[in-house]
Amino acid sequence: MPYLFFCLLLLICTDCVAVSTYEVSLDESLQHVDVRICFAPNDALRPADLHVDGDARAAISRLRWNEQQLDSVRQLRRLRVVDTAGNCLDYRAQLQTTGRRWFADNTDYRLTSSKDWLLAPAHGQSALIRFHLPPGMAVSAPWPPAESEAAELAEDWMLLGQTPPSWSNNVVFGRFQVQPLTLGNNTLRVAILPSSPTLTLAQVRPWLEASALAVMRVHGTLPQPDPQVLIMPADGQNDAMPFARVMRGGGIGLQFFVDPNSSAQAFAQDWKPTHEFSHLLFPYISRSDAWLSEGLASYYQNILRARDGRLSETDAWEKLLAGFERGRRDRKRNVTLTEEASGMRHSRSFMRVYWSGAAMMFLADTRLRELSGGQQSLDTALAGLASCCMRLGEVWRANAIMRKLDEFTDYSVFTDIYRQYAHSDQFPHVQAQLRDLGIVERHGRVRLDDSAPAAKLRHALLQFNQSTTAVLQ
Ligand SMILES: [Zn+2]
Numbered sequence: 001m002p003y004l005f006f007c008l009l010l011l012i013c014t015d016c017v018a019v020s021t022y023e024v025s026l027d028e029s030l031q032h033v034d035v036r037i038c039f040a041p042n043d044a045l046r047p048a049d050l051h052v053d054g055d056a057r058a059a060i061s062r063l064r065w066n067e068q069q070l071d072s073v074r075q076l077r078r079l080r081v082v083d084t085a086g087n088c089l090d091y092r093a094q095l096q097t098t099g100r101r102w103f104a105d106n107t108d109y110r111l112t113s114s115k116d117w118l119l120a121p122a123h124g125q126s127a128l129i130r131f132h133l134p135p136g137m138a139v140s141a142p143w144p145p146a147e148s149e150a151a152e153l154a155e156d157w158m159l160l161g162q163t164p165p166s167w168s169n170n171v172v173f174g175r176f177q178v179q180p181l182t183l184g185n186n187t188l189r190v191a192i193l194p195s196s197p198t199l200t201l202a203q204v205r206p207w208l209e210a211s212a213l214a215v216m217r218v219h220g221t222l223p224q225p226d227p228q229v230l231i232m233p234a235d236g237q238n239d240a241m242p243f244a245r246v247m248r249g250g251g252i253g254l255q256f257f258v259d260p261n262s263s264a265q266a267f268a269q270d271w272k273p274t275h276e277f278s279h280l281l282f283p284y285i286s287r288s289d290a291w292l293s294e295g296l297a298s299y300y301q302n303i304l305r306a307r308d309g310r311l312s313e314t315d316a317w318e319k320l321l322a323g324f325e326r327g328r329r330d331r332k333r334n335v336t337l338t339e340e341a342s343g344m345r346h347s348r349s350f351m352r353v354y355w356s357g358a359a360m361m362f363l364a365d366t367r368l369r370e371l372s373g374g375q376q377s378l379d380t381a382l383a384g385l386a387s388c389c390m391r392l393g394e395v396w397r398a399n400a401i402m403r404k405l406d407e408f409t410d411y412s413v414f415t416d417i418y419r420q421y422a423h424s425d426q427f428p429h430v431q432a433q434l435r436d437l438g439i440v441e442r443h444g445r446v447r448l449d450d451s452a453p454a455a456k457l458r459h460a461l462l463q464f465n466q467s468t469t470a471v472l473q
Helices: 002-012 054-059 073-078 201-216 264-268 272-279 287-307 313-329 337-342 350-371 378-386 398-409 413-421 431-437 455-461 466-471
Strands: 020-026 032-038 060-065 088-094 109-112 127-132 138-140 158-160 171-174 178-183 186-192 228-233 243-247 253-258 439-442 445-448
Touching (some): 054 060, 054 088, 138 186, 178 201, 186 201, 201 287, 243 272, 272 287, 287 313, 287 337, 287 350, 287 398, 313 350, 313 445, 337 350, 350 378, 350 413, 350 455, 378 398, 398 413, 431 439, 431 455
Parallel strands (some): 020 127, 186 228, 228 253
Antiparallel strands (some): 020 032, 032 088, 060 088, 109 171, 127 158, 138 171, 178 186, 243 253, 439 445
């Protein structure tokens, strides 16, 4: 509980604060922020440790150390923190508009990446940040809230330094509200950016809640609490949600681009929110092993929607099988899955990567349930992982995750599947498993056979664990 620790220090001993603080004041016209960083003498963080990103260098002006002007950020290296009061660095940063895909500029808010304006602490060097905002304005940021029972001191503080400062994120300033949506032990910090027509929390809540709850029912909680959720207007061109993603700079942020003209039904039917929330069941996985993170999300986007009734059993299997087929068609001879995942953005071989990973998760889930007589599953393996391995800022390789999942389940199912397929050009062999489960496909249509030897296991795959469901009611 690192957040609690820092806040208690603030509370108990205001003269000997052991944590450095960032106070950020927003300009009403959304053009700039004024930042004051005060270094605690007995904290490890020093001005020389601050990360200056390339884009921030051009955005920063009025740099001062204890009210003395500095000529450039290069001088940060020479600043010494002393035992007396002061030790504060001030600067102004222009807020750049990020030229991102899907982003519609709007005078009511400004979308930034914090590395463009924040001289952030290094990974592992914690500091607290809070914002001073003009009336009617808000900030949406991914940094975890600093928790404390001492509400008046902890209020509004967030914790920096949990991830490498070069990781991208979304920090948005402007005329909107950040609305808490509490589900079980988690609180989604939801910001709906202004759009025409306006979207309200009541409108987005059904799909947001259904998707988050389906993922929470895997083992009772989202492993990383209080994620930032950004709902951003976009021209969907007949797609209710043209794009969505998870970003991990500073903390967990989910970003959903939505067409505000779309119907409630179109949002309810979209698979992307369930896919994105499913990503939170893993820590950050190296991009060269994207088949694992995308595989889990692609498998669960269908399995979980069938478990809560948003998809029929037949529809869920049809969608999974159609995905496997797309993945199989996208396969290239002599290119391994890991090689394909490493170059995925360049080669556009998303289908092979996503659906090979999904097929591996399907194989692992069914084999584990078979071997353990239903005692272990992908869900129980992920519950184990959540108890040990979710630290923000850590990057995991797939082989290490698969070893962990085996440790928690006492079988070698995950490493066996990893060895068989991660460095192979074969699409995972799912046919025998599908046949045993009674999933019969003909011309893209699925028929379910209840007389198949593992038909019961097929039913179990589409059931939530009752104990985790009870926790959330
Ligand atoms: Zn994904």
